[in-house]
Amino acid sequence: MKALFKPKTRTPTELVRHTRDLLIFIDGNSNLRESKREEKMAELSKAIRELKYVLYGNSEAEPVPDACAQLTQEFFRENTLRLIITCLPKLNLEVRKDATQVIANLQRQQVHSRFIASDYLEENKDLLDILISGYENMDIALHYGAMLRECIRHQCIARSVLESESMKKFFDYLQIPNFDISSDVFVTFRELMTRHKSTVAEYLCKNYDWFFTEYNEKLISSTNYVTVRQAIKLLGEMLLDRSNSPVMIRYVNSKDNLILPMNLLRHESKSIQKEAFHVFKLFVANENKPAEIGTILMTNKNKLLRLLGEFKLEKEDVQFDADKTQVMKEIAELSL
Template sequence: MPTAVKQEKEDNTIKRSNSSLNFKKLVPKVLRSSSMKNPFKSKKPRTPVDIVRETRALLLYFHSGDDAGNPKRDEKLEQLDADIRELKSILYGIDESEPVPEACAQLTQEFFKEDTMRLLINCLPKLNFEARKDASRVIANLQRQPVHSRLIASDYLEANLDIMDQLITGYEDPVVALHYGGMLRECIRHQVVARYVLKPEHVKKFFDYIQLPNFDVASDAAATFKELMTRHKSTIAEFLAENYTWFFAEFNSKLLESTNYMTRRHAVKLLGDILLDRSNAGSMIRYVSSKDNMRVLMNLLRESHKSIQIDAFHVFKLFVANQNKPADIVNILCANRTKLLRFLTGFNMDKEDEMFEADKAQVMKEITELEPTTSFSCSGELFKPISV
């Protein structure tokens, strides 16, 4: 090997050796240890369980009242908002990505393991508007989340039914009324909850909430009331059988005879849904056997609003179709026969509806063929038709 080439190889070997040696001397031992943190390594992502636990800890902090005057309050509130938003993202997915069932199950189990739902409801007024919306959606979604094919939310609520008291009376606070109302409707999905809310002391509150001056709150209360009175058929049938007298007396006077158009409209539609349900056949027969109830419906037929008239007709036809009509109802129908037939002749849907026309024809036929009883008196006349 030529001397020049050999010398060059030896020089390169020395340079590599010095380079390695210099690195070891220049870099402190502590930075070369296995514990050195890599500034480019991302933080370990939090699990759904981690997020629920941090949310619970923050809720406990705010619920305890320690946040008053604490300089870190805003920082903690911002973190709580972020955690609730992250819980919502896990349950609903982000953008076009679908939620991961396993993550949802983990979140649901941890959420109902302790009293997180109660804490979140209690702290809701302290959250900002967007966070309240997110919290409402989280609680609503969790009512439908299965864990091993079981809705564990139902088990939790069965052991904590007093939470419903707070959601019901939430309609009295405009700040949280709509959020609590949305949660309450989702909780009513569970039959054990519906049975609790159907206690007379709770139901009577709705007759007042539906008439609140705040339109949005009153409408939300009406939506919850409808959900309560139509979802669990066997429970509703049992409630109506046990509470028939006071319930329909309140329903007629506070809702059907309300001075508010929207209240009357929602009420007459709901009445039809209740009475036309086969599960409530016993209560329906009792209702359509009352002349006082029929008088209320005949007055609704005289409404200037077509939507109310149509829904009232679908209930009124039950009085006429009843094959065991009491004598006083027969006499009232006979006394008002001419006016009723004249009214029904000009009473039509805005769009052609074969079923409606068939029902109307049958009602007119029944009224035409009625014979007054021996105690018949013209004092039964009460229907004053209006132009339709």
């Protein structure tokens, strides 16, 4: 007889609608008494966990493609994504974690060979601004950061973030005193600047002046060790990427840019010294050095040769040693 009273299993479509109804209720009833709020939150937690099971499967079963497609279609038919993002601060920690995983998975679901999450975000770009601004709220920063990284897997969405006014906020968020949050910001920023190479190359060419002014002044010149280490390493990666060749050529033709890695070659941290060297060597290798850069290198020739000669890594690195030998050779051969 007990089987007769078992709750009916909801279809993926019904499950999304049920979740949406609960989110709308919680969002629109901020003055709920505590017991009612806990009841609805428990119901929502169960619903989002069931969404996760449909998308990820569980220990007993793999996800079913048709069920995933139905769930994904319904999720983006109405504003369920918007509701989850805007309601996230009102949810408890476990629900936030599950919701973040659901959003992450939905970015990878295809319906009729299309990533419909990408289509939805293209039409609702303000959600990207909300996710980025989430770094200002310590409680939800890491959840919003994880969601944002999944969204920028789509090249068109990464382009939208790069071209948005919110892009400028990253340079301030990277300096947030909370280590966990600033580290998460950097993971997102690095993903944004390295994943979609052609988009990034186009963006850097168009926004060279403001981007590298901010980068040099706020990151490379920071007094925070972690910020400097991460920033100089990422700078080297970006400049050495073949897609960014025009940007690299422009960067190494500036004497102001040269001074930064030269100063960091004297940093107390071996890690920072090593990453600074990888940027510095690009200036030395430039066959068409502007006269002012040649003059700076010539003026500091003996100091640079002594500094590089004494610079040894803790672990042997054959490639680094070969690069250093070549750079020292080119500096030694400089003449007026």
